[in-house]
Amino acid sequence: MGKRKRLEEEDGHKPLAGDILPSQIKNKQKRSEASAKVKLEKKKAKKQRIESRNKAEKQAFELGEIPLPRKIPRTIENTREVDETIAQPDDxxxxxxxxxxxxxxxxxxxxxxxxxxxxxxxxxxxxxxxxxxxxxxxxxxxxxxxxxxxxxxxxxxxxxxxxxxxxxxxxxxxxxxxxxxxxxxxxxxxxxxxxxxxxxxxxxxxxxxxxxxxxxxxxxxxxxxxxxxxxxxxxxxxxxxxxxxxxxxxxxxxxxxxxxxxxxxIFESKELKEQSSKPLSKTDAVAPKKKLTAAKQAVIARLxxxxxxxxxxxxxxxxxxxxxxxxxxxxxxxxxxxxxxxxxxx
CATH class of the missing domain: 3.40.50.10480 (Brix domain)
Incomplete structure (x- = not known):
């Protein structure tokens, strides 16, 4: 008797769909559906982590605190083997x-x-x-x-x-x-x-x-x-x-x-529109749909x-x-x- 079947008899319930890996499902259509569901859940969890991190950083900046440093992803470049022949500027x-x-x-x-x-x-x-x-x-x-x-x-x-x-x-x-x-x-x-x-x-x-x-x-x-x-x-x-x-x-x-x-x-100037910080006048209060904008010049590079x-x-x-x-x-x-x-x- 397998371990999963023994647990079913002891607990009196079937395991949840999340407890079964998609690779363990024999039916091809159900396996692809389960794989897509797991992939979607991972994508949602990643989005939530990013949103919570950005929110925490924004709160830290508003309070004048230093936010937590972001984790540096491991890549092949930053985990390269130590090389004694790397040239130094003061060599x-x-x-x-x-x-x-x-x-x-x-x-x-x-x-x-x-x-x-x-x-x-x-x-x-x-x-x-x-x-x-x-x-x-x-x-x-x-x-x-x-x-x-x-x-x-x-x-x-x-x-x-x-x-x-x-x-x-x-x-x-x-x-x-x-x-x-x-x-x-x-x-x-x-x-x-x-x-x-x-x-x-x-x-x-x-x-x-x-x-x-x-x-x-x-x-x-x-x-x-x-x-x-x-x-x-x-x-x-x-x-x-x-x-x-x-x-x-x-x-x-x-x-x-x-x-x-x-x-x-090529370098060229481009106008960036920003919302004006001036107080609203009586005319603007009557027509709230219109937004005051201020033109700002910015230099951008194009390749x-x-x-x-x-x-x-x-x-x-x-x-x-x-x-x-x-x-x-x-x-x-x-x-x-x-x-x-x-x-x-x-």
Whole structure:
């Protein structure tokens, strides 16, 4: 005799519907109805908790007291594993390395970035469209057809013509899937996996980019490796943006995925109507339906995405320029690194 049936005989009543889990109901229709009911009850309970919390905070502010601090939800980001390589703002060793690394000349404004973009030996239309959009985004970028040349030959050609960076777009099944960024003339070389590509024409209500130099935003590159990757990406763009153009290029790192976005922004003033605190006159008392309003100016920011959008995932960082056979790797992604969801490297 089961425990539930024994309790029924002792108490002389059947268990309530809430005592039975929806997964224990065999009938599919009744199981779905019970599941929907439990879901609705949870939603109502959550709404009540939020309303009671907001009410308590409002009362605390009215009494001049400090409200109870809100609970911080547990996320993968704020529960990440402790990493000793996280860069600190007052790290003198990191500042010394920045002054002597391969990108120091760029950040000292000793030269203007000049970029060479190429692709695999036989690329299809979607890859060509992606390269065309990269040329519109990155200032002073030039496209050269790959032909039958090897990457070592292209690197040598780019060095001789004083290019500062090289980008190679690879594709698989007619879809761009890899991005190779080589900093010239001394490296390093970063290999990224490219995914979730959305071209500009595929974005609803997309904007058109102008020729102004864009502003660069690098977000959440916290570790030593992430700091180095951020400097590599920053070396592609000029140091002095044209703020008049209102263009912004963003590389946002989250869980070691680098999200690329390209926007135009605008600031405009908007009138906000507020209820007036003036006392009502006799005319207003006769017509109580009319409310006195006072216009207030507020400045708001609006964004328009220009595209494209894509996601990068670092697979390797190599010392020097591209050399697949004898290259020395600073960092390379291995399958055993993915054993924990809370371990991040950038």
């Amino acid at each position: 003198d060793e990191l500042h010394a390395d920045d002054g002597a690394d391969e990108f120091s000349a760029h950040f000292r404004r000793e030269h203007t970035p000049k970029l060479l973009i190429t692709a695999c030996q036989k690329c299809f239309s979607r890859t060509r469209k992606f390269i065309r959009e990269l040329l519109n985004i990155i200032p002073n970028a030039h496209y050269y057809k790959r032909g039958s040349y090897t990457l070592k030959q292209i690197v040598k050609y780019a060095k001789n013509r004083e290019f500062t960076s090289l980008i190679v777009v690879h594709e698989n099944q007619r879809e761009p899937n890899d991005l190779l960024i080589v900093s010239l003339p001394e490296g390093p070389t970063a290999h990224f996996r490219l995914s979730n590509l959305v071209l500009s024409k595929e974005i609803k209500n997309h904007g058109r980019a102008t020729r102004h130099l864009p502003e660069l935003i690098l977000n959440n590159f916290t570790t030593r490796l992430g700091h180095r990757i951020g400097r590599l990406l920053a070396s592609i763009f000029p140091q002095d943006p044209n703020f008049h153009g209102r263009r912004a290029v963003t590389f946002h790192n989250q869980r070691d995925f680098i999200f690329f976005r390209h926007h135009r922004y 328009q995405e220009c595209g494209p959008r894509f996601t990068l995932k670092l697979t390797s960082l190599q010392n020097g320029t591209f050399n697949s056979k004898y290259g020395e790797y600073e960092w390379i992604h291995k399958p055993d690194m993915d054993t924990s969801r809370r371990r991040f490297f950038l």
